[in-house]
Amino acid sequence: MSEKVIEMTGTILSVKNLSKHFIIKNNVFSQKKIINAVNDISFDILPNESMGLIGESGSGKSTTANLVLRLLEPTRGEIMLFGKNIADINYKEMRILRKDIQIIFQHTFSALDPKMTVDELLKEPLIIHNIVPVQELDKEVDRLLNMVGLPAGEKIKFPQQLSGGQNQRVIIARAIATRPKIIVCDEPVSSLDVSVQGQILNLLIKLKEELNLTYLFISHDLKVVRLMCEKTAVMHEGKIVEIGKSSEVLFNPKHEYTRKLLDAEL
Amino acid sequence: MKKPLIKVKDLKVSFYNNNKAVEVIRGFDIDVWEGEIVGILGESGSGKTVSSTSILHMMEKNEGIITSGEILYNKKDLATLSEKQMNTIRGRKIAYVFQNPAQALSPYKKIGRQFKNLLKNHNLKYSSAAVQSALEEVGIKDAETVLNMYPFQLSGGQNQRIMIALSIITKPDLLIADEPTSSIDTSLIKKVLDLFRDINKKYNMSMIIITHDFNVAKYICNRLVIMYGGLVVETGDINSILNNPLHPYTEELIKCAYSLDNYKDSLYSLEGAPPTPYEFKDECPFYSRCKIREDECRQAIPYMKEIEGRQVRCLKR
Amino acid sequence: MKRPNFSLILGSVLLALILIIMLFPQLFSGKSPYTLEQLRFLVVDDKLEIELAPHPPSDDFPLGSDDYGRDIYSRIIYGTRLTISLGILIALGRFLLAVPMALSAGFGNETSKSIIKQFNTVFSAIPAILISIIVLSLDFFSGLNKSASILSFVVVLSIVGWANIGDVIHERVTLINKQSFITAETAIGKRKLKIATENVIPHLAPELIVLFFMEIARALSMLMQLGIFSIFIGNLKIIIDSDNGTLVFANVSFEPEWASMLGSSRNMLHAAPWALLYPALAFFISVLAFNLFGEGLRSSMQKKDSAVIPFIRKLISFNLIKSFKTSATSAKIKLAVFIILLGGIIAVQSIFSNAKYNFEIENPVDLRSEQAIISTVEADEAAEAIIDKMKELNIEPLYEEGYMQEYDIDKTCINTAQSFVIHSGNTSLEFEANKDYSFISTGSFNYTAPVYDASKDDLYSLSEFSKFDDKFVMINKSYYSDSYINYILSQIDLYSSAKGVFLYTREDREIENYILNRSDDMFILNISNTLSDTIKDNIDENITVSAEIKNLGTSGNNLIGIYHGEGALAEEAILIGMRYNYLDKDGKDILNFNLELMRRLCISFENKRSIIFLFVDGTLNPIQNGIYALAQDFPYTSSKVNVFIDLTGLNSADFDEVAFSSAQAPFTRQFAWSVAHQLESSFEKERIETAELATVYSNGEYIFTEDPEKNTLFWERGIATIVINTEKGGSRHNISDIGRILLEVINKNNY
Structure with missing residues (x-):
């Protein structure tokens, strides 16, 4: 009942009974092995209510991120993006909807084509989704770079000429280029240096407010989730074991596994 | 009571790329005493991994060359030893635990075979009891089954433990672990670090732990070496560094690391990025990001000062 | 520290040499590769010696000659263009099949995946060379001309050989696709095709270029193997002997091409090892050149600062000329692209080299007269x-x-008017000149006479000519030889006063004759079978034959x-x-x-x-x-x-x-x-x-x-x-x- 109400009031992303099974077959003779990477999970993300997804590696959080972006094909379940089920639409339809849901990657160096300049990288989403007229492309690229705090002069550079933090800014600029409502952040700072992590998190917080963004924030770092998200879901072995307000889940956990995670913090 | 085990003095390492020499390590000094756990802490590009691999001459593709400095161990200068002589030390006297299990474990050999090969290389006798006890020591219960498995059949955490077991089976004097926690889950970090500490206690084995995480360092290390821009910028025991950092970089880094814990309006962060080896100049490496910098910091690379038994590379202290 | 890239240097030198030979073979050999010299006359110790081909290496034949006395050296030089082009074309054909297939397989197309797999399985079980031999030795292929033969070689060798390279490329594409920047491109909503062309191919291309050179080497060695089995382009079987009723064929190719040189001289290993050795050496050197160049290119591209990929991306975004001028592309890559382009052009050109001539008569000479006959x-x-x-x-x-x-001719004439009429009762049947009848011998006469049908007579035992007098004699030519007909005609002319002779034959032959031998008192006509039948039907009727003639001169020019x-x-x-x-x-x-x-x-x-x-x-x-x-x-x-x-x-x-x-x-x-x-x-x-x-x-x-x-x-x-x-x-x-x-x-x- 309560879920219905939320949907009426306009969830951004609503996931229902989503599952992803991988079938592993090592060789001809071995038995098929089914891995339930994501097993029947449901959650809703409301506007301005960023959700953190925590768990160990292998708990299915990255798979979930890839599923809601349709970078992986779900085995079953619904993924409602603004009330439209994107779980079973084709590649072409999804391509157009990608404008509204974007992703920020963990590995800053491998998520950008190493042989494209920053300028080319940023123009790509603008051209694909026809965000601005062609003659304003350069202006828009400068504006995006400014928003993520990169000097406009950096746009002639290639990713490997930039530092990890700068690359992450390019990735973020690329993600916000299409004016998405929701951005999936897949461990956005875990590959960055301690001294730079803060810059990126500050930037994400700033953009969240300025652009009215909602994040699905995947991290193994509980502190970061505490900071970024209003809501937290804990995943364990493909299932969401606990979901609720961050203040509840991360300070007063109900589930045994969540407690274990909190205890393990250094 | 305590004796120094290994002493590295002013080590410099250069890499060759397209006929151009690039100095990656400009000054690396470290003393490790018997039974001590020393942390090397630094950001990416600071030279922490290269400096520790160069102790064992394990630079990538032999492109790196020790250009000066000495590594005193057991009355020998490791910097001048031949590859053949190094083989008797590498893995036997000084063991190295890689960041990624894939680097260290051969994917096509069963775990048991890997133990056998290692022992054979060092002319040690293989005894399944010893291997099993080593495995049990690192927390692998069903040792016999595991010995008959391939690395890919085991989880990342298990492989990590096997690597540690492989390193300690020869009972080395020194164990160097490169980011031992970065490829495992948060929930396991504590356990792995506990394991290291147990081994340290049990065999009085000295350790060098390379990390970028203050929490890890705080949890396990006795002493800390902070690196920046290919240089050691500060050394000292862990508590005094955390409570009273001398080098401005250390100070800023600690502020960054703990700003998540006491978040107000925004996170504390350092602007700019650390210099890459191509950008190294003869000045204080932290000059561009430093808040207390002065012109004299640009004159030359600052020397190491000794303050209250701690060392710091800063003119302003 | 840096080692010079020996394989690249050596490979480029050899390739450059091959390229120059391909372009200007005449610089290297003054001798025609086609010239045959089966017999040589040598003066040794003041004695004439006759030497039969194959000739061993000597001053005249630096590398000896083959069985037909063709110079091996110039055949190798002139054969470079065809052989290497063929290798390039086969590699190109294989890539045309393999790259799209591998790309679509790399993007998850199951059909493409299984096609690559099946082809690989089939051709690893049955050697590709075997299938090529079987297919290409079919009579159909050995009878083709040069272009069709090249085309069929390229097609067959591409089909049997592409899967191997397709598998390698597929693997590479899969690897590239696993990188997260490809996922990132998908996530911003890029089309798969665009990802393939703009993100995958640029990363694949350095490898592709390397593989391409390697593939040329592979194709060449396959051509060599086929050559040994006497399978080469423009293969022609000629009968060299038909002793004892058995036809003995020899495989000959008249195009200078290395594989054919191997194939046609493989039986002469003991008699003339040079005929086999040097073409094989040519193959060996060029296979080596392409392999070395590919290897060298690969190692120079693997350097981190290689500018290959941005260059290729620009290439693909159709800024070729601009990027060639502006980008900091290394000379090696320019060289590689240049070689590929040039090789391709030469290869295509060597097949379609028949520059089409337009043949139109531009300014026809104004010839006033309607006829021009000798001696007029x-x-x-x-x-x-x-x-x-x-x-x-x-x-x-x-x-x-x-x-x-100027030369003399016999007195001749042409008819200017003629008629042939059968008076059948009240009607008269007229016939058409040069269709129903034609004159062999003529004059200006107008004769009306009945016909004597001599087709039933035995003209060999002819004794009485008077029955022909004042009649037209009709003879069936098919009973007699040409010379006997001539004899009979002269006899009739001599001994009778026949008005003329009609010759017909059972087989229908076109009747056409314009210029005639003159006769003073008798017509000799060829008549058609229809006409001869009509005459037989009206055997008792009179026939009128008339002709006007014009005499021609007695000399031609x-x-x-x-x-x-x-x-x-x-x-x-x-x-x-x-x-x-x-x-x-x-x-x-x-x-x-x-x-x-x-x-x-x-x-x-x-x-x-x-x-x-x-x-x-x-x-x-x-x-x-x-x-x-x-x-x-x-x-x-x-x-x-x-x-x-x-x-x-x-x-x-x-x-x-x-x-x-x-x-x-x-x-x-x-x-x-x-x-x-x-x-x-x-x-x-x-x-x-x-x-x-x-x-x-x-x-x-x-x-x-x-x-x-x-x-x-x-x-x-x-x-x-x-x-x-x-x-x-x-x-x-x-x-x-x-x-x-x-x-x-x-x-x-x-x-």
Whole structure:
């Protein structure tokens, strides 16, 4: 009942009974092995209510991120993006909807084509989704770079000429280029240096407010989730074991596994 | 009571790329005493991994060359030893635990075979009891089954433990672990670090732990070496560094690391990025990001000062 | 620290050398790869020694010669272009199949995946070479001409060989696709095709370039293996022996190409190892060159600062020229791209090198008269027009006295009016000249007489001629030999006062004759079978035969001029024989065609050999043909004439098929053989049907074409002759097609 109400009031992303099974077959003779990477999970993300997804590696959080972006094909379940089920639409339809849901990657160096300049990288989403007229492309690229705090002069550079933090800014600029409502952040700072992590998190917080963004924030770092998200879901072995307000889940956990995670913090 | 085990003095390492020499390590000094756990802490590009691999001459593709400095161990200068002589030390006297299990474990050999090969290389006798006890020591219960498995059949955490077991089976004097926690889950970090500490206690084995995480360092290390821009910028025991950092970089880094814990309006962060080896100049490496910098910091690379038994590379202290 | 990239340096040097040889083979070898020298005469110790091919390496033959006495060295040099091009084309064909397939498989297309897998499985179980041998040795493939043969080789070897490379590329694509920047591109909503072209291919391309060079090497070694099994392009089986009723074939290729050199000399390993060794060495060196270059390229590209990928991306975004100028692309890559482009161009060009000549008659000579028959004023006018044209084109006379060669002919005439009427009761049946009947011998007469049907008589035992008196005698020619018919005719003329003789034969033959031997008191006619039947039906009726004649002169004029070639081969000549007599508009067109052909041969290209243009008089009647006179007094050294192309038999401007004979351009007459061979394949390519001119056995010897005038120069002067005839009837082709083909072929053999 309560879920219905939320949907009426306009969830951004609503996931229902989503599952992803991988079938592993090592060789001809071995038995098929089914891995339930994501097993029947449901959650809703409301506007301005960023959700953190925590768990160990292998708990299915990255798979979930890839599923809601349709970078992986779900085995079953619904993924409602603004009330439209994107779980079973084709590649072409999804391509157009990608404008509204974007992703920020963990590995800053491998998520950008190493042989494209920053300028080319940023123009790509603008051209694909026809965000601005062609003659304003350069202006828009400068504006995006400014928003993520990169000097406009950096746009002639290639990713490997930039530092990890700068690359992450390019990735973020690329993600916000299409004016998405929701951005999936897949461990956005875990590959960055301690001294730079803060810059990126500050930037994400700033953009969240300025652009009215909602994040699905995947991290193994509980502190970061505490900071970024209003809501937290804990995943364990493909299932969401606990979901609720961050203040509840991360300070007063109900589930045994969540407690274990909190205890393990250094 | 305590004796120094290994002493590295002013080590410099250069890499060759397209006929151009690039100095990656400009000054690396470290003393490790018997039974001590020393942390090397630094950001990416600071030279922490290269400096520790160069102790064992394990630079990538032999492109790196020790250009000066000495590594005193057991009355020998490791910097001048031949590859053949190094083989008797590498893995036997000084063991190295890689960041990624894939680097260290051969994917096509069963775990048991890997133990056998290692022992054979060092002319040690293989005894399944010893291997099993080593495995049990690192927390692998069903040792016999595991010995008959391939690395890919085991989880990342298990492989990590096997690597540690492989390193300690020869009972080395020194164990160097490169980011031992970065490829495992948060929930396991504590356990792995506990394991290291147990081994340290049990065999009085000295350790060098390379990390970028203050929490890890705080949890396990006795002493800390902070690196920046290919240089050691500060050394000292862990508590005094955390409570009273001398080098401005250390100070800023600690502020960054703990700003998540006491978040107000925004996170504390350092602007700019650390210099890459191509950008190294003869000045204080932290000059561009430093808040207390002065012109004299640009004159030359600052020397190491000794303050209250701690060392710091800063003119302003 | 840095080691020089030896494989790249050595590979580039070798490839550059190969490239130069491909482009300018003449720089390296002055000798023609086609020249045959089966016998050599050497003077050793003042004694003449005769040496039979294959000749061992010597000053004349640096690497020896093959079985036919062809120089191995120049065959290797001239064969480079064809062999390497073939290798490049096969590699290209394989890539054209493999790259799209691998890309689509890499993007998850199951069909493509399984096709690659199946092909790989099949061709790893059955060696590709075996399948190639089986397929390519089918008769269908061995009978193809050069271009079709190249095409079929490329197709077959591409199909059997692409899967291997496809698998490698597929693996690479899968690897690239696993990188997270590809996921990132998907996440911003990029099309798969665009991801493939803009993100995958640029990362794949350095590898592709390397693989391409390696693949050329693989293709070349496959060609070598096929060569050993006598499978090579332009393969031709010729009968070398038919002893004991068994046909013995030899595999010969007349194109210089390495694989064929291996294939045709593999049996001579002991007798002439050089014939096998050097082509194999050529293969070895070029395989090595391509492999080294590929390896070197790979290692130089693996450097981190290599600018290859941005360059390729620009290449793909169609900024080729701009990026070539501006980007900091390394010289090596430019070199690689350049080599590929150039190689491709040469490869394509070597197949389709027949630059098409347009053959149109631009300024037809205005010939006033409607007919030009030997020994008439009109013929003189035509001759004058031809001579004017020759002078205009700087064609010099061959005889001291001028372009004309005068010769005597028998007294002849032509009919100006004629009729043949059967008076059947009150009606009279009229017949058409040159259709139902034609005159062999004529005069200005008007005879009306009954017919004596001699077809039932035995003319061998003829004793009484009086029964023929004042009658027309009808004889069935098919019972008697030609010479006996001549004898009978002379007997009838001598012993009877018959008004005329009608000859008919059971087989239907076209009746056509214009220029006639004169007879003073008797008609001799050929009549058709229909007419002979009609006559038999009306055997008792009178027939009226009448004719008016015009007498012709007693001399003909051949016109001969020479257009001098330039260079070392100028002494050698090509003789082109054409006609200038004509009877109607069609014949006039042919004369204009001949003149245009002469003009085009003089101006279209730089002639290495001289060309002798011969306009033959008297071509309308075999016995007046000027060729006999020419054969008696040929004004040029016969042995220097490489070939005589006889176009005097072009009887119609529009035709369906060409009657062709190269029987007098035997294999031993290499230049003529080659021209004939190429003419034949050009006809085939242009879909012009050819009919071989019949060979007849007469007086104890074979005459290669029925018409003796067509082989006079061959038998009398030893000049290799190619005959091209056209006959009336049909309009599928025009004579200008022949002109175009001749221009092409003569230019192609202009070395």
